[in-house]
Amino acid sequence: MVAGASNRDALVRARELALAGLLGALGLLLPIGFHALGWGGKIFLPMHLPVVVAGFLVSPATAVTVGFVVPLLSAVLTGMPPLSPPVAPLMALELAAKAGAASVFYRVLRLPLWVALAAAFVADWAVLALAAWFVAGLFAIKAGAIQYVAAAVVISLPGTILQVIAVPLTVLAIEKRVPRLRPAKRDETG
Amino acid sequence: MALAALEVTSLSYCYGQGASALHDISFRLAPGDRVALLGPNGAGKSTLLWCLVGVLRAQGTIVVDGTVLGPGTAAEIRAKLGLAFAEPEDQLFMPTVRRDVTFGPLAAGVGSEEASRAAEEAIGSVGLPAETLERAAYELSSGERRRAALASILVMDPLLLALDEPTNSLDARGRASLAGILLQLPCAQLVATHDLEFARALCARALVLVDGELVADTPMDALLSDTNGLQRYGLTAPLRTDDG
Amino acid sequence: MPHHLDLYVKRESALHRLDPRAKMLAAMGFVAAVLLVPTRPAWPTGALLLLLIGAAVLARLPARLVCRRMLSLVVVIGMPFLLSRLGGEATRAAGEQFAARSLLVAAAFLVLLASTRAVVLLEVAEHLPLVSVFGQLGEFILRGADLLTEEVVRTNRAWVLRAPSATLKVRLTGLTQASMSLLARAAARSERVGAAMVLRGFQSKLPMATPTPLSWSHLLAGLLFALISLGLAGVVRWR
Numbered sequence: 001m002v003a004g005a006s007n008r009d010a011l012v013r014a015r016e017l018a019l020a021g022l023l024g025a026l027g028l029l030l031p032i033g034f035h036a037l038g039w040g041g042k043i044f045l046p047m048h049l050p051v052v053v054a055g056f057l058v059s060p061a062t063a064v065t066v067g068f069v070v071p072l073l074s075a076v077l078t079g080m081p082p083l084s085p086p087v088a089p090l091m092a093l094e095l096a097a098k099a100g101a102a103s104v105f106y107r108v109l110r111l112p113l114w115v116a117l118a119a120a121f122v123a124d125w126a127v128l129a130l131a132a133w134f135v136a137g138l139f140a141i142k143a144g145a146i147q148y149v150a151a152a153v154v155i156s157l158p159g160t161i162l163q164v165i166a167v168p169l170t171v172l173a174i175e176k177r178v179p180r181l182r183p184a185k186r187d188e189t190g
Numbered sequence: 191m192a193l194a195a196l197e198v199t200s201l202s203y204c205y206g207q208g209a210s211a212l213h214d215i216s217f218r219l220a221p222g223d224r225v226a227l228l229g230p231n232g233a234g235k236s237t238l239l240w241c242l243v244g245v246l247r248a249q250g251t252i253v254v255d256g257t258v259l260g261p262g263t264a265a266e267i268r269a270k271l272g273l274a275f276a277e278p279e280d281q282l283f284m285p286t287v288r289r290d291v292t293f294g295p296l297a298a299g300v301g302s303e304e305a306s307r308a309a310e311e312a313i314g315s316v317g318l319p320a321e322t323l324e325r326a327a328y329e330l331s332s333g334e335r336r337r338a339a340l341a342s343i344l345v346m347d348p349l350l351l352a353l354d355e356p357t358n359s360l361d362a363r364g365r366a367s368l369a370g371i372l373l374q375l376p377c378a379q380l381v382a383t384h385d386l387e388f389a390r391a392l393c394a395r396a397l398v399l400v401d402g403e404l405v406a407d408t409p410m411d412a413l414l415s416d417t418n419g420l421q422r423y424g425l426t427a428p429l430r431t432d433d434g
Numbered sequence: 435m436p437h438h439l440d441l442y443v444k445r446e447s448a449l450h451r452l453d454p455r456a457k458m459l460a461a462m463g464f465v466a467a468v469l470l471v472p473t474r475p476a477w478p479t480g481a482l483l484l485l486l487i488g489a490a491v492l493a494r495l496p497a498r499l500v501c502r503r504m505l506s507l508v509v510v511i512g513m514p515f516l517l518s519r520l521g522g523e524a525t526r527a528a529g530e531q532f533a534a535r536s537l538l539v540a541a542a543f544l545v546l547l548a549s550t551r552a553v554v555l556l557e558v559a560e561h562l563p564l565v566s567v568f569g570q571l572g573e574f575i576l577r578g579a580d581l582l583t584e585e586v587v588r589t590n591r592a593w594v595l596r597a598p599s600a601t602l603k604v605r606l607t608g609l610t611q612a613s614m615s616l617l618a619r620a621a622a623r624s625e626r627v628g629a630a631m632v633l634r635g636f637q638s639k640l641p642m643a644t645p646t647p648l649s650w651s652h653l654l655a656g657l658l659f660a661l662i663s664l665g666l667a668g669v670v671r672w673r
Binding site: 009010011012013014015016017018019020021022023024025026028029035053057065066068069070072073075076077079080082083084085169170173174176177178180181 | 439441465468469504506507510511532535536539540543544547552567568570571572573574575576577578579581582583614615617618619620621622623624625627628629631632636637638
Binding site: 240243245265268269272273275277279280281283284285286289292293294296297298301302305306326327328342346 | 556583629637640
């Protein structure tokens, strides 16, 4: 007789909350560290790193939540990114889409890591473009959405390169330590 | 005959790659028993405890106070069997100690006021002042964390308390204090430890695990006086005796 | 402070004693007013600033502390503001609006967080229907920040002891490796924490104590502050 059981859904949810909390905390702490060193947030995108990593390790719902909460919590606790102009809300949408896309492509569709990362970037830029188009009217921004996204991408190129290098390495390092987090196969236990 | 606090029959567990961690383990704990689970590192002590609470799915039968561990009874078992982790940090996951200690009662549907009262009682029972409840875990010393984590389990009034290496990072005074707290608890206790001195102070009986097999189930005094046996099991006798 | 990301300043003050829900209501009203009010003319913004200073005084917050906490933000916001001064009228107005709103909103949250523990605010959020999950995650983020900060301090101490005269290249390499290791350990820890939660009866939501009823006097105090702020904004808008 097979003894032992666990409420699997509750266990998965609990683990995700704990992991999301840690990575979310890093999403708050890294920008503080970068700013302290004088490395611009808009250039190196330090908040994006742990949030995108979270996207690869948790379910889409949790990933979207992490992406949404971290910029807003940072805005409230540290004042950056600012709530007005609505940089923080925009970043919240951006990171929610980015982390959510990474999770959907990697954990649900089980596509390779680099494909999911590319999808995450595309989701990010798409949200930026949509938001820029929408916000343009409110704030009388003269530049078009495409130009805005292009400018943002160019400015944040170092950050993008950092993510392309660091995110896969980090995800693989974590998966090596905790094989259960790999989406391909799931351990029988727990 | 009174129901056993814990009855384990033919328990076996294999890790993912087929490596056997536990093999055909059977033992019984009566209500109020204090039993040490001894063995060298890697013997399977922690794995056994994880199986008892159903986090690891093992083969065999586990019965806690008459309830057989199965897919539908895990919650019931966990209400009766509290497990103190080797790392208390892992059980202090909320921003304040109060949230940690009231977590169990609130999850069980206990009212807020009652949960708060129970938390205050539990924190007092482990020798910590009530103000500890308002503190964050990182502000506590390692001994205080261990006690706070223990309080978060004791608040549920478990029938059986399982402890995994409870004396890790505790000094002699901390160990003595912890032993004093545990000795006053009426619940049955299963203490996984390699600290024989602590085991001797607390437990009258010892289960010895070596390479996943239960090789001895014996009174503590008999085990400690068998030097050859200790050596065979990879255990080291305590440095000091009761005579000093 | 109780948490590394907590900005709470322990004081005995009327604002500290005010129910956190009333304070959040006041803060939301104030922030809405800041976002509605144009920066030209300057008097409504000035009035809002005075209102906020009044709240800070009520909270008995030391001026030096407030200034110190606002300083890094002033520096970050100052640059775009100064750049905007070089542009045309519209650019200057936009720059003023950006600076004023950013600083006022940040200052409002600073007063709120200095007079209320972050964990208390997150607990309030957990009881609100739409943002409950954010409050839950926020609590884990708060705890996560404590853990990570402790780990970083420990790792740094180990570095200082082990390699006091290491070159920058060696330090950066070591820092990268240590960071990866820290993240991997943190991920492994989350497995155990998840088990701990389930063993304590976690199903899908964090169990919460029933909130105490919000007293009328506290509610009115919060509402009054919010209404005064919004009233100022309304006066300017309707003119």
